[in-house]
Structures are given as C-alpha cells and as structure tokens.
Amino acid sequence: MKNIYAFILAAITSISCFAQGVAYDNVSLGAGNANMVWYSLSNGEVGTAALADWHIALDVRPMGSTARINGGLGVQLFEYGTLDEWDTATLEGWDMTGQNFNDQSDWSNAAFSQGGDGMFDFGWGVYDVITHIVTSDKTYLLQLADESWKKVALLSLESGVYQLQWANLDGTEETTMDIEKADYPGKLFAYCNLEDQTVSDLEPSEPWDFVFLKYLEDVGNGAYYAVAGVLNHPAVTTQEVNGLTDPFQDGNYSFDSFSSATNVIGHDWKTYVPQQGYVLENERCYFVADQDSAFWRVVFTEFEGSATGNIGFGKVLLTGTNSVVESSSKDRFALYPNPAELHSTVNFQLHQQSASNVQVSIYGLDGSLKMRQSISGQATQISLESLSKGMFIVQVLDGNGGLSTEPLIIH
Secondary structure, three states, X not given: OHHHHHHHHHHHHHHHOOOOOOEEEEEEOOHHHOEEEEEEOOOEEEEEEEHHHOOEEEEOOOOOOOEEEOHHHOOXXXXXXXXXXXXXXXXXXXXXXXXEOOOOOOOOOOHHHOOOOOOOEOOOEEEOOOOOOEEEOOEEXXXXXXXXXXXXXXXXXXXXXXXXXXXXXXXXXXXXXEEEHHHOOOOOEEEEEOOOOEEEOOOOOOOOXXXXXXXXXXXXXXXXXXXXXXXXXXXXXXXXXOOOOOOOOOOOOOHHHOEOOOOOXXXXXXXXXOOOEEEEOOOOEEEEEOOOOOEEEEEEEEEOHHHOOEEEEEEEEEEOHHHHOOOOHHHHEEEEOOOEOOOOEEEEEEOOOOOOOEEEEEEEOOOOEEEEEEEOOOEEEEEOOOOOOEEEEEEEEOOOOOEEEEEEEEO
C-alpha cells in the first residue's frame, strides 16, 4: 500500500502542476499544402506522403468497411444510381446531385458510407447477415483534380478483401482490383491511385497521434472548403480550451470533456484576415491524451499559408506513464484501450511468459481499492462496469514479486 500511495502522490502532482518546459516544433505541408505529415507527440515527424499519391482510401482496420475520398486533392464523389446503371453511366442529362463528403469527425463515416442506415446498409453496399459479405448496390461518379471523370463501384467486402472497380465513363480502361486488409497490419487505410492503378501503404509503421494535411471540411451551412489542418488518430482523444491569457500555462483539462472526434483540433486554430494573412487563436490550447496515455498541452504558434505550408506549435508533456511508474509497465503488461470508455471492457496482455499468480488491482486516487482480479494465462479482458469516470491506478503483482503500475483513464 505504501507503494500505491507514493505512486498516487506522484500522479496527482504531475496532473496539478504543469511542466515548465515547452518543446517547439514545426511541420511543413509544402507549397500548396501538397503533402500529408504524420506526427507523434513523443517522437516528432514519423512519416510524409504526397496528397497526389491517392484518390480513394479503403479502411483496412479489422472492423473497417468504408472508403474515403481525397477532398484535399480536389476529388469529388457523386452517387449516380444502382450498379445496374454501370454500363450506361453518363454526364449527359445528369444534374450532378447526390454529392457525398467525408465526415471529418469520424474516420469510419467516410464518403462511401453516406446514405447508410448504421445497421446493415453501409451506404455503398449491403451486409448479408448469413454470408457476412457486403455487396455493392451503387454506381458512383468520381471527378478528379484535373476535372476528368471516372465511374467507380466498391463491389464487395468479403473475408477482409475489398473489390474495387473503376473505368472511364465510356467504359475504357476498366479495372478491377482486390485489396486485402491483411496486407496493411496496424494501418488505418490503403491508398488507391486510380490513374496509376496502384494501391499504396502510405502510413508510417511508427505510432502517430496527428496527421497534418489539406482536406475538405464543412465550414457551415453545408458549404465545404479545402482547409489545412490536423486530424487525430482514432486512439487519441482531445479537448479544446479557450480564453487563456497564457495558453502554455493557464487552464486545465477535464476528464469528462475529452472527445474522440477526429477533428477537434481541425483547422480553426487560425483565421484568414484580408490584408493581414492568417491570425492564430492566441488564447487557445488543446489537451491531448496520446496512444500511450500521456497527456500533452498543444498550442499553435505559426501558420505560413499555402506558400510554404509551414505549421509551428509548442507542446508540453503534462503527465506520462514513464515519468511516475515504479518499473516499466510496458515491459511487463499492456492495458488497452487507455483512455477507456465508461462502463467498457479493456484488454490486458501480460508480456512475461513465465509469470504466474498474477493479480490486477485498480485503486482510486484516494488509495481506495476499487476492484481486484486474478489473471490466468497471458491475456484476458477486464470489465470496468463498476468504475466511474476519472483517473485510476492499475497495479499488477505477479507471483515472482514483480510489481508494475500504470494510470488508467476512464472518460
């Protein structure tokens, strides 16, 4: 119990007292904001790719079932009709209705998902509960950045394999391609270039928290505009705080206010003012819980516009498991997702093959024992049904006397 109180004291101190050191960094999207940049708060820039490398991105996560369009490049998607109209699709007499956009707040609600019912109709196709196959029922028209047109159909998703078909409107250069999710382990998307007839693995292998890029966003009243901004990884949660005299020091985060929306940071940390250029929100900061359960404060300090695509910001590490644990919990066990949703279940993975008689205890910050569970085997799930929102301390004790602790956030 003495060890738990020492850890809790360190955790409370690190939460209530902000670190003094600000680490300044910058990324560049290049002239015309032509690149995508993946960024880790812990490790800096971890990957970059040209926007021009892709037109459609297929969701390759285990439960993924959608496709995004590259709005930042100028790609536009329209629902034309049923798949039976594939051979007769034409611009003649068509009124260009039925345009679909990516929902930038949710990676899963992409342009090809629009019109779905959230159940068995996935927008682009319908899920069969018996065969577990999603089959297309729609023909789409896709306008590229050079204003040329393609007809596109996401034909199916079966056993983790997408089948994507596209052609010129006159039927020439018809191509059908299979894209296997298993070829992209740990990635969000596989990136398809319809002109080059290629599929690329553009995302970095290293963990990332943000992707900086140019994308199409709803700026109000149904108007969509190309913006340069930040979208976060689905495992990252974010909170915006305004009205701060010193955004690097003032304010605090609330566990209840962290959001999993992809575009909490988004693009509106800057505003374009004629004759002045871009003006930054100088009374705003963002609190970020990264994939390692570390908490950061992020403040944007510079945006040079499309001439260079340079974006400057400062970051402060507020709390991190590595700064307060007694021993490296990452070497002993993994607990995920963390932060976790209220009344959810987390996965527990023990890294030590020979460990036995493992006991997992969860304490409140007041030192009170909230729950305890004995673990047999290398992996299990732990129900958080009895716990409320807030921060807790997970203590793992094995039969060999090894002790590890890690914070757990429930929001």
